[in-house]
Amino acid sequence: MSYIEFKNVVKTYEMGEININALNKANFSIEKGELVVIVGPSGAGKTTALNILGGMDDVTSGEVIVDEKRVDKLKNKELIKYRREDIGFVFQFYNLVQNLTAKENVELATEICNDSLNPEKVLAKVGLKARMDNFPAQLSGGEQQRVAIARAIAKNPKLLLCDEPTGALDYKTGKQILKLLQDTAKKENMTVLIITHNGAIAPMADKVIHFKNGKSEKVEINDHPVSIEEIEW
C-alpha cells in the first residue's frame, strides 16, 4: 500500500438544487518522499483533492489514506490534530499573518507542534536569515512565499501541500520557489504535492497527476525528474 491512497473519492457540493461533483471517483496514490505535481484545468478538482488530503474538507464517499490513517474517517478534532501534526500548507496568496514578522509567522506554526524545527534555522534554509524580523509587507512576493514555505516545513509535516504556490509570482521568483520546494523535498525526504495549472513544470516531479472533470485522468511517473532550473516555460 502506498503512503497516500486516494480511492474512489467523491466530493459533492450542493449548490441550491444542483449538485456539483467536484471530485467524481478520483483515484491516485503517492509514495513517501515523492514530489508530486497535480495539473489540470480550472474546476478539475485539484484543489478539492488537495483540501481533502490536507484535512480541510471532508469527502462525500471514498477512502483517503495517509500513512495508514483513514483521513476520511477522522472527526473534527482529529482532523485538526492531523493538520497540526502531519500537514504543511502553502497557498497561492501566502496567507501570512500581516501583523507578525517572518520569524513570528513561522513561530505561529512551531508553537503548536511538538517536533517542530527551529524557526530561525528553517528561515535560514529558505534564504531569509537576514529578513526574518521583517513584516510581510516589507517582503517581496517571493520572500513572502518563502516565509509561507518555511512556516509549512517548520512544523516538520509528513505532507507538504502547495496550492498554486507560484500563481501570484513572476516567472523568476516562481522558479525560485519551486526550486525551494524541490530541494526541500529532496533534502528532507518530504512528500510534497504541488498544484499547478502550469503543465510546464511537470518534469520536476516524481509523479504527475492529471486532473480533469473531477477525476485523476492520468498519472505519470517520472523516473528522472529534472531540476527546476533546467525547465523553461
Place this chain on the structure above:
Amino acid sequence: MKKALVKDTIKEIKNTYKRFLSILLMAFLGVGFFAGIRACSPDMIHTIDQYFKENHVFDIEVISTLGLTNSDVEAIKKVENVDKVYGTYSKDGIVTLNENELVTKVLCVDDINKPILKKGRLPKNQNECVVEAILFEYSNMNIGDRIKIDIEKVNNDNGKEVPYLKQNELEIVGVVDSPLYISRERGASKLGSGKVNLFLYVTKDNINLTDIYTEIYVTMKNSKEYITSTKQYEDNVDSIKNDIEKIKEDRQKARYEELVESATITLEDAKIKLNNEKTEATEKIAQAEQEMENGKKEIETSENIININKRKADNEFASADAKIAKAKQQIVSGENELKTQETMTNQKIFEAEKTRDIYKSNLNNINNALILINSNYNDVIEVLKNPNLSLEQKEKLEKTKTELEKKKQETESTKNQLEDAIYKIEDGIKIARQELENARIVIASSKTELEQQEKSLQATKNTTYAKIEEARQELNKAKEELTSGKTELEEQKLEVNEKIIEAEGKLIEAEEKIADIEEPSWYILDRNTNPGYVSFIQDTKSIENIGAVFPVVFFVIATLISLTSMTSMVEEERIQIGTLKALGYNKRQIASKYLIYASLACIIGGILGMTLGFLLLPKIIWMMYKMMYTMPNIAISFNFEYGSIGLIVASVCIIGATLYAAMKELIHTPAVLMRPKAPKNGKRVFLERITFIWKHLKFSSKVTIRNIFRYKKRFLMTIIGIFGCTSLIIVGFGIKDSISSILPNQYEKVFNYDMQINLKNSLNNERKDDLVNKLMANDKIKETIEIKSTSATAINGDKTQDIQIIVPKNNEDLGKMIHIADVKSHEVLELKDDEIFITDKVAQLLNVKNGDTIKIENSDKEEKELVIANVIENYVGHYVYMSKSLYEATQEPYDTNLLYVKNNEISEEQEENLSKEMIGMSEVSSITLTSTVMNMMDGTLNSLNYVVVILIVSAGILAFVVLYNLSNVNISERIRELATIKVLGFYDNEVYKYISRETVLLTAIGIVLGIFGGYLLNSFIISTCEINSLRFAKMIEPLSYVYSILITIGFTLIVNIVTYFSLKKINMIESLKSVE
C-alpha cells in the same frame, strides 16, 4: 435608483441581517433612550399641567400681612390679563388625635385649587369637612367621625377677637387630595413642631370673618394655552405679577387707612366709654359716701333713742316695783287683821255654839215632852172614840184633851222659839265663818294679783331690756357695717382709680398701636412658592439633565459602531463597488445602497426605540416619583419633537458614518477598488523596543499585543464599549449606593438622636424641665436636650429655599445629638453665638459658602441678615442651626418646642415600649422615632432601584451589541488570518483564545477605564439628578465595583461564547480561496 440596486440592497440586508440588526439595535437604543428620557420631563410637566388645569390651580397668589378685602379683589380683577380672582381663607389649627397634636391647615372649598374627591363627598354644611388620607395614618377614624380643631382666635378690623371658625367640631364627610399639596411637604406653620402635618377643607360659610381674606388667588386669561413652568407661562405670570405689583402700593395704603380708621373709631368709642364710666364711677362713689354719712347719723340717732328708752324704762320699772312693794305690805297687814278677826270670830262662834248646844238639849227635852203630850193626846182621842165612855169621863176627857191641846200648843211654840234661836245662832256662825272666808279670799286674791303683777312687770322688764339690748346690738352691727363699708368704699375708690388708669393706659396703648400700624405688605407669589410643585419641577429638570447625558453615551457609541460596521461592509464590497463604478454607476447611486441599508436600520430601530422609549421610560421613571407625589398617573404622550430629534441625531450619526465609509471607498478609481485592499501592514509596537519586557513575553502575548495596536480603531471602540458598559453599570450601582447611603448618613452619622419628642403647645419652662428630668431618670435614655425648631425661608438674592431652623437651648448640647462637621474639611464644629450653620444642599441651592451672608425670613415676614459660619454636612432636608441669642435677636422669643432624645443601647421592642410610654405623658404631643423615619424613607428610596435596573439592562444591551458587532467585524476582517491559523492546525479553543486574548485584554482595559469613567459619570449624574431635599453622597461601594465588573465580564463572556461558535464555523477553504 436602479432596480438591480434595490434588489441588491434587499439581498444585502438578508445576507447580513446580523449587521443590520446591530445597527438597528444601536438606533433603537440611542433613539429609545434619548426620546424616552427626554419625554419624561415633558410628560411629567404635562401631567402636572393637566392636573392643575383640571383642578383650577391658581397662577398667582397674593397674600398680605394684614389680610385682604373685597376692594383688593376688585382692584386685582381690573389688572390686565387677569381672568378670575378668588378671595379665600386658610389658617392653621391643631387637631389632637391619639395624643398627637397635628398641625392642620384649614382650607376652604372653592372654585380655585379644587380638592380632588377620593371618597365620600364634599362638605355642604358648616359642620362638615373633608380631610386628606394622611389623617388616617394617625388614627383609625372613618368618614362620618367627628374631629375637633383648635384654632387661635382672630382679630377683626376693630381689633376684637373672634373665633376663626363658627363650628370647630366637624364631621368628616370625605377624603380628598389637594392640588396645592402634591408632595408630602405641607409647608411651615407657627404652631407645634413648626410644620403643617395635614390639611382639611371646610365650607366657606364656616368662616367667621368673611370680609377679611387670608389670600387672593388669581388665574390668568388664556391659561389653558400655556403649560405650567414653561418660559411662556412664567413670562405671562411675571407680567401679570408686575401689573399687580403696580397697584400694590395703593392697595396697601388703602388697607392701612381702612384699618387705621376703624381702629381710630374704636379708640374714640372706647375713650367716650371710658369717660362715661369715669363719671359714673365718681358719682357712684359720692353716692356711696353720702349713704355712709346718712348711715352714721342714723346710728347716732338710734343710739340716743335707745338711751332715752332705757332710762324711761328704768324709771317706770322702779315706780312699778315700789307699788308692788306697797301692795305687798298692805297684804301683810290685811293678813294680820284677818288673823285677829279670825280669832275673834272663832271665839264668838264657840260661844254661839255653846248656846246653840244648850238650846238643842232644851229642844230635845221639849221634843220629848211633846212626844209625851202627843201620845197622851193620842190616847185621849183613842179613848174618846170609845162610845162607852161616860159623859163625864168624856167631859173629863174632853177637858184633858183640851188641856192637852193647849199644852201641846204651848210646847210647840217653845219648840219653835228654840228652833228659831238655834237657827239664828247657826246662821250667825255661818255668816261669821263666811265673812272670815271672804276676808281670807280677798287677801289671797290680792296676793295672787300682786304676784301676777310682779311677774308681768318682770316679763315686761325683760323684754324691754332685751329690746334695748337688741337695738344696741343692731346699732353696733350698723356701726361695724359702716366701718367696713367705709374701708370697702376706700378700696372701691382705689380700684376704680386703678381701672381708670388701666383703661387710660390701654387707650394710650391703642393709640400707640394705631400709630404703630404699619402699612401692610403684599406678597405676590406664584406657583414657584408651592413646595411640592417646586420640587416636582426641579425633579423634572434633574431628569432632563439625565436625559441630556445618557443618550449622548448611546449616540456616541451608536455612531462608532455604525461606522465600524458600515466601513467593514463597504470594504468587503470594494470589488463590487469598483465593478459598479466601472459599469458607469455614479457615486450617488452606489452609495445609495449603503445609505438605504443604514437608513432602514436607523429608521426601523429608531421608530421602534422611540415607541418603546415613550411608552416605557416615563412610566418607569414615574414609578419612582409616584411614591413622593400625590398625583394622577403620568400621561404618556408621543412626543414628536423629541422623537424626531432623536431619530435625526441617530440618522445623522449612523447615516453620516455610512456615508463617510462609502465615500472613503468611492473616491478611488474602479481599478484601485477592484484590486484587493492591501491588508493592514504589520508594525512594531513601542513595547518591542523595551526588549527586556518583550523578550520575556510569551509568543501568544506578543501576537496579542501586536494585534491590539494593529486594529486601533476597532480596539478603541471595544474599549469604549466596555468602558461605557462598565461606567453605566457603575453609575447604576452608584446611584443605588448613593441613595441607600443617604439614610445611614443622615440618621446614623449626622443625626445621633433616636427620638424626637414634640412638646405640646404652651408648656411652661417648669413642666419642660420636669419632663427632661423625668426622661433623664429613665435608664433607657442616655441624653435629652431641648430644641426650638421652626420652619423659615432662607433667601439669597432671587433664590429662596424653605428651611428648618434648629436652635438648641445650650450651644454646647447640640453636638451631642447632631454631628456638625464642615462639609469640606470635615472638622467638627461648635455653634457660635453670632453666626449660623447652614446645611450643604441648601447652601448649594442658594449658592452661598462659608462666610457669606443670607437672609432668613422670620414669621413676621421680616428678612434678617445672617452670617454663615460654616456650610455643614447633611443629607436629608435643609437645616439652619443658630444659637439661642441669635435666634432671639433676629427671629422671635425663644421657646423650646421639641426634645431630642438619645437612648442607651436598647432593642427595637424596648424602644417601641419606651415611645408608647412617653406618648402617654401629658407634656408630649407626638414622638418621631428615627428608626421609623428611616424605614419610611427606605421604602421611598427603594423605588430608585428601577433606575439601577434600567441602567444595568441598557448597559448590558449596549455592551452586548458593541462587543458582538465588533467581534463580528473583527472576525470578518481577519477571516483569512483565522482561516490560516485553523489550517495550521489550531484547535478550536486555540483559535478562540487567539482572538479572545485580545478581547480579554481590551475588556480589562475597558473595565479599568470604566471604573474611572463610572466614578466620574456617577458624580455628574448624582449631582444633576439629585432630589431637591436630598444630598446624595457621591460614593460607590467597593462591592458595587465588583458587581459592575462581574456583570461586564458576564456580558463579555456571552459575546465570547457566540464568538467561539462563529470562529468554529469559519470555512477555511472559502476564506483562503483567494482574495476576493
